[in-house]
Each structure stands twice: as structure tokens, then as C-alpha cells.
Amino acid sequence: MYSFDVPFSKRLVQCICAITWCLFSGGPIFGFAALKPVLINERVYEYLCDETTHLVIEGKEVVSKCTDQDLKLNMMFTVGAVVTNVSALLIGRVLDVYGPRVCGLVGAGFLYLACFIFIFAKSLPAWFDPYLFGYAALALGGPFAYISSFQLSNSFPEKSGTILALITGAFDASSALFLIYRILYNSSGASFTLESFFTLYLLVPTFITVVEFLVMPAESYQTSPDSVLCVNDEENVSHLSPVNSAGHPQHSLSSGQEIRETSPLLASSHHRHDSIGDALKQPYELEGEEFLMEHTGGVFGILHGYTASAQIYTWWFGLICIFSTIQMLRLNYFVATINTQYQYIFGSIEKAENLNSFFDIALPLGGLISIPFIGLFLDNFSTVIVLTGLLAISLAIGILGFVSNYALAVIGVCMFVAYRPLFYTTISDFCAKVFGFETFGTVYGTIIMLSGIFNFSQSWLDKLTHTTFRMNPLPVNVALVVVTAISGVITVVYVHDQAKKFNASKKVPVRG
Known part of the structure; x- marks a missing residue:
């Protein structure tokens, strides 16, 4: 319809x-x-x-x-x-x-x-x-x-x-x-x-x-019946090279010829329907392939045209899934334990209650206020810079959580409530640009599902804080920040390296 x-x-x-x-x-x-x-x-x-x-x-x-x-x-x-x-x-x-x-x-x-x-x-x-x-x-x-x-x-x-x-x-x-x-x-x-x-x-x-x-x-x-952005079907997949173990498409080489170029604008009238991907496609289609290729640093279309199963068996999927899992764990752990964490950090129940009350108001407002700025951020910077910014903000929030200072805690909460919608939007945007729209529901849904399953470890971390560390949240938070730094740096470096290789093969002008 x-x-x-x-x-x-x-x-x-x-x-x-x-x-x-x-x-x-x-x-x-x-x-x-x-x-x-x-x-x-x-x-x-x-x-x-x-x-x-x-x-x-x-x-x-x-x-x-x-x-x-x-x-x-x-x-x-x-x-x-x-x-x-x-x-x-x-x-x-x-x-x-x-x-x-x-x-x-x-x-x-x-x-x-x-x-x-x-x-x-x-x-x-x-x-x-x-x-x-x-x-x-x-x-x-x-x-x-x-x-x-x-x-x-x-x-x-x-x-x-x-x-x-x-x-x-x-x-x-x-x-x-x-x-x-x-x-x-x-x-x-x-x-x-x-x-x-x-x-x-x-x-x-x-x-x-x-x-x-x-x-x-x-x-x-x-979407419009003449839509041609990122359509995936068996006929088109048969014309594409397989994905290698590094998660980068293997382009065919012929004697005396340059690397074969395959456009992600693949039209078909009988592709598998993905309701969620189809719903998200229109804003990208209005921007156009050339704009997206340039403004994402050449990442757009890198795995378009492949089946969901082929995409899931790449480092692209594995790394973003690991990074997303750790971030989601940190987000939900903070929401559930903010009061008890700051009771220990401040050594004051009154200050912790006040911060909790501020957080209750800031959480919904942060999502609303940050939406237009998130859009501008994603539209004007390459995928590598966006991921780097996401990692930097996450680490800053973690570090602020170590300090027993009410003003810094308020700043940390403000950053947290803005970071939460930025994180979910960035992961969604990353999946659309890298994996495409015809497999979006499966790939993005799998990332969120695996992250959710791993979030059960939140209760173990909570118990560890209550018992082993005697209500001291710092050991758990330090460990989460360290793991965030490691997974985030590896993901950013990988995306940057693979994007450069893909750009070289496509000869795409890119913007930082």
C-alpha cells in the first residue's frame, strides 16, 4: 500500500x-x-x-x-x-x-x-x-x-x-x-x-x-514503487562478489582492468520485504546515493546486496555487536542503580536522591531535545567520526562517574541522557548504511537481541557490587569503561581501515 x-x-x-x-x-x-x-x-x-x-x-x-x-x-x-x-x-x-x-x-x-x-x-x-x-x-x-x-x-x-x-x-x-x-x-x-x-x-x-x-x-x-535504493534480491546477489573473512567484499579482477564496481543501487521487483528497513529507507533515498557515499566516508553500501547470513558472518557485524552489547549493558545498569551508586560515591543519601530526581526529569527531556542535534551530527560527519564521537562521549560519562562532585555528576547525567538516544540512533544508522535496508530488520534485530540476552549479566554485576565490593560501584564501572575503550577503539580502527580500502576500490570522494 x-x-x-x-x-x-x-x-x-x-x-x-x-x-x-x-x-x-x-x-x-x-x-x-x-x-x-x-x-x-x-x-x-x-x-x-x-x-x-x-x-x-x-x-x-x-x-x-x-x-x-x-x-x-x-x-x-x-x-x-x-x-x-x-x-x-x-x-x-x-x-x-x-x-x-x-x-x-x-x-x-x-x-x-x-x-x-x-x-x-x-x-x-x-x-x-x-x-x-x-x-x-x-x-x-x-x-x-x-x-x-x-x-x-x-x-x-x-x-x-x-x-x-x-x-x-x-x-x-x-x-x-x-x-x-x-x-x-x-x-x-x-x-x-x-x-x-x-x-x-x-x-x-x-x-x-x-x-x-x-x-x-x-x-x-x-516506499515509492520506483524506489531503487539498496534493493537486495537473489538475482542481484548473484552478480556480486562474496564477502571475505575480513568482512570486505572481494571484487573481481580481470587482466589489465580496474576493480569491478558494483553499485548499491540495485533495482528489482521481487525482493524480500523488510518492513522496518523499508520504513527507514525514505530519508536516505531523499539524500541520494552520491551524497551518502561522500558524507559517510565511503562506508555507505559496503555490504549492501548480500544476504543477512553473509553479513552476520563478518567483522563488521561482530565488532558493532560487541560494542553495542557493552554500551547497552552500561546504559541499563546505570538506569537501574543510579541511586545506590551515588549514595556510595557522595556518602549522602540526600544528594543521591536529588540527583536521582534530576535524572528522572532529564531522561525523557534529553531524548526530545537531542533529536535534531543527533540528525545534524549524523548528516554532517563521516561514520568513522560519528563512532569516534560516540566512544569519546561514552568514556567521558564513565570517567565523570568516578568523581564525588555533585556538579560533575549533573554534567554526567546530562551527557548520559543525550548519549542514550545518540547511541541507539547511531547503531541504527550504521546498520542501514553498512548492511542495507532489505536485511535491516534481521541484522539490527539480531544485534539488539544478542545485546539484550547479554544484559542478564547486569544482575550479576549488581550482586557483585552489593556483596563483594560492599556497595562500591567503582570496580564494576572501571571494568566497564576499560572494556568500552578496548572494543570501541578496535571497532573505529577497523571501520576506518576497511572504509579506506573500499573507497580506493570505488574511487569515492569522501568527507571527514
């Missing part, structure tokens, strides 16, 4: 509805730092603590009562983050096979499940952990609804980049949901309980369900 098949007003309503539900359901689980104090006050997992281990400061319980409760609460977020990422590949497949309506309805189903689990949490059997499973259901429902909205970027092809930015911004802002809830909870004197909140939240999956049947399309919008 193409945009010109649907009236303008209906497409506009579809976009507004999708942005609205992404704002309320896209990624609320990432507002865990704001929700955690409510969970503690509601005595979630408090049964794990012995009466003698309760910690009361200035007559008010402001932290977890014991290590076991804190670890169990943090496990809620760990499982939620893992489920969100691991589901990426599955969601892409559902979107490809069954379309956006089914994908959105599945998301609404999981949100309904999450609501009912939280509402009846105290009535469920003792062997069932309602908070863990409820948070996991919430974490699974959001991405189904969010990713099903991607295809709407093609509802207005000339504004596709803006629509994607609005949907992504709504996703980032959704982490403010639990901040708003905590404010209402405190202002109500703790009478606005979890049960009350999730009873009200039932309106969100209900809205998604009604809108899916009344307004939203049953099939994804496609």
Missing part, C-alpha cells in the same frame, strides 16, 4: 494516534529510577528482609530495606530491559508476516496483561511473582506498539524523517510516565496505589485496540 492510496486526513490521524500511544506505552519501563521509590514505599519484595535489616533515616524509609530487596527490585528492570531487546527480532518478523495492525494488537494484549497482573498482584498465588512478570509484560507490549508505527514514516514520504523523529521522541518521552505517577503518588499521600495507577492505565491498550480497528492500516505503507 502506498501513501497516495489513502486520504491525507486519514494518514494525519494515523500518525497522531501512533505518536500518542508511543508517548504512553513505547518505553515506560526505562523510567524505573522514578518508579523504584514507589515500589519500596508499597513494600514490594520487603518480605525478603529481616526485621533487623530495615534502614530508617531521619524517621523516613528512603532506600531499600536490605540487599535482597534492592537486588530483586533491580531484577525487575533487568528482565524488562532484556525482554524489550530480545523481542526486537520477533517483532520484526510479526510485522513482516502479519502487518502493523496485528503487531499493534499484540502489543495492546501484553499491555492488558501487565495491567491485570499489577491490579491483582496481591491476590495471585505466592509462587507467582506478579511484579517481575507484570513488568516483563509491560516491557514486551511497548515495543510491539512502537515498532508497528515505523511504517507510518512512508505515509508522508516527503516528511518521513520528521515522522520517525516524532515517533522516536515519543518513545524517549514515555520514560516520564512513571515520573508523573510518582509525583501523583506523593501528592496523594500514597493513596494512588499501583493498583489504582494500572486500572487507569487500562485506557492505553484500549485506545490502541480501538484505533487499530477504526483508523490504522492493516498493511504497511511502502
Whole structure:
């Protein structure tokens, strides 16, 4: 289905509805730092603590009562983050096979499940952990609804980049949901309980369900039928050289001739459809191949035209996957433990609480404010410089986290909330430019899925900090920064080296 098949007003309503539900359901689980104090006050997992281990400061319980409760609460977020990422590949497949309506309805189903689990949490059997499973259901429902909205970027092809930015911004802002809830909870004197909140939240999956049947399309919008950017099919692949062990295409050489050039602009009418890749293609197509080749440092198109399986067995995929895994672990570990980390670093619960409150507000705002700047950064600098910048910011955030200074901690938080959307956007952009659009869902989904699985180690790091290091977060953070530096430098050097070789074979003018 193409945009010109649907009236303008209906497409506009579809976009507004999708942005609205992404704002309320896209990624609320990432507002865990704001929700955690409510969970503690509601005595979630408090049964794990012995009466003698309760910690009361200035007559008010402001932290977890014991290590076991804190670890169990943090496990809620760990499982939620893992489920969100691991589901990426599955969601892409559902979107490809069954379309956006089914994908959105599945998301609404999981949100309904999450609501009912939280509402009846105290009535469920003792062997069932309602908070863990409820948070996991919430974490699974959001991405189904969010990713099903991607295809709407093609509802207005000339504004596709803006629509994607609005949907992504709504996703980032959704982490403010639990901040708003905590404010209402405190202002109500703790009478606005979890049960009350999730009873009200039932309106969100209900809205998604009604809108899916009344307004939203049953099939994804496609790019223009004359689109020729980065199309991959068996016929075209047969004309391309294989990928060597270094992940660089092997170009054929004939006697007395230069290296054979193969354009990534391969047209075909019977290629495998990738809904997510197709949704992301339009902004790149508007820029054109020549612009992309020049402004990415020649990286654009380097593995276009190859099957997903061939791409996954390259160093391009392996290195970016390792780097992404480590960064995602650091991001989610920080979100789950910011309060306890800074209680130790500052030696003050009050300062840690203040920083946590600032973080709760900055996290959704950072995603919204940084979106236009991220676009400018990616558009005006080569892929190597972008990756170098990403690595430098990540290391700076890590180093600032070692210092017991409130002002520097605030700067670190500001950098973190801007870095988080920059990281996800850069990895997505890297996959589109290097691997192409026809395999994007599979390649990017695999990176996010593997990163999500590895994020289970977050709970081990958390336990290590609580026990072996006696709440000192520095050993774990130092190790993560060192691993980030090693993996990041190797990735940047490899991309730079391979891009130079590819540019030499293509004779592409590039910009730094």
C-alpha cells in the first residue's frame, strides 16, 4: 500500500494516534529510577528482609530495606530491559508476516496483561511473582506498539524523517510516565496505589485496540514503487562478489582492468520485504546515493546486496555487536542503580536522591531535545567520526562517574541522557548504511537481541557490587569503561581501515 492510496486526513490521524500511544506505552519501563521509590514505599519484595535489616533515616524509609530487596527490585528492570531487546527480532518478523495492525494488537494484549497482573498482584498465588512478570509484560507490549508505527514514516514520504523523529521522541518521552505517577503518588499521600495507577492505565491498550480497528492500516505503507535504493534480491546477489573473512567484499579482477564496481543501487521487483528497513529507507533515498557515499566516508553500501547470513558472518557485524552489547549493558545498569551508586560515591543519601530526581526529569527531556542535534551530527560527519564521537562521549560519562562532585555528576547525567538516544540512533544508522535496508530488520534485530540476552549479566554485576565490593560501584564501572575503550577503539580502527580500502576500490570522494 502506498501513501497516495489513502486520504491525507486519514494518514494525519494515523500518525497522531501512533505518536500518542508511543508517548504512553513505547518505553515506560526505562523510567524505573522514578518508579523504584514507589515500589519500596508499597513494600514490594520487603518480605525478603529481616526485621533487623530495615534502614530508617531521619524517621523516613528512603532506600531499600536490605540487599535482597534492592537486588530483586533491580531484577525487575533487568528482565524488562532484556525482554524489550530480545523481542526486537520477533517483532520484526510479526510485522513482516502479519502487518502493523496485528503487531499493534499484540502489543495492546501484553499491555492488558501487565495491567491485570499489577491490579491483582496481591491476590495471585505466592509462587507467582506478579511484579517481575507484570513488568516483563509491560516491557514486551511497548515495543510491539512502537515498532508497528515505523511504517507510518512512508505515509508522508516527503516528511518521513520528521515522522520517525516524532515517533522516536515519543518513545524517549514515555520514560516520564512513571515520573508523573510518582509525583501523583506523593501528592496523594500514597493513596494512588499501583493498583489504582494500572486500572487507569487500562485506557492505553484500549485506545490502541480501538484505533487499530477504526483508523490504522492493516498493511504497511511502502516506499515509492520506483524506489531503487539498496534493493537486495537473489538475482542481484548473484552478480556480486562474496564477502571475505575480513568482512570486505572481494571484487573481481580481470587482466589489465580496474576493480569491478558494483553499485548499491540495485533495482528489482521481487525482493524480500523488510518492513522496518523499508520504513527507514525514505530519508536516505531523499539524500541520494552520491551524497551518502561522500558524507559517510565511503562506508555507505559496503555490504549492501548480500544476504543477512553473509553479513552476520563478518567483522563488521561482530565488532558493532560487541560494542553495542557493552554500551547497552552500561546504559541499563546505570538506569537501574543510579541511586545506590551515588549514595556510595557522595556518602549522602540526600544528594543521591536529588540527583536521582534530576535524572528522572532529564531522561525523557534529553531524548526530545537531542533529536535534531543527533540528525545534524549524523548528516554532517563521516561514520568513522560519528563512532569516534560516540566512544569519546561514552568514556567521558564513565570517567565523570568516578568523581564525588555533585556538579560533575549533573554534567554526567546530562551527557548520559543525550548519549542514550545518540547511541541507539547511531547503531541504527550504521546498520542501514553498512548492511542495507532489505536485511535491516534481521541484522539490527539480531544485534539488539544478542545485546539484550547479554544484559542478564547486569544482575550479576549488581550482586557483585552489593556483596563483594560492599556497595562500591567503582570496580564494576572501571571494568566497564576499560572494556568500552578496548572494543570501541578496535571497532573505529577497523571501520576506518576497511572504509579506506573500499573507497580506493570505488574511487569515492569522501568527507571527514
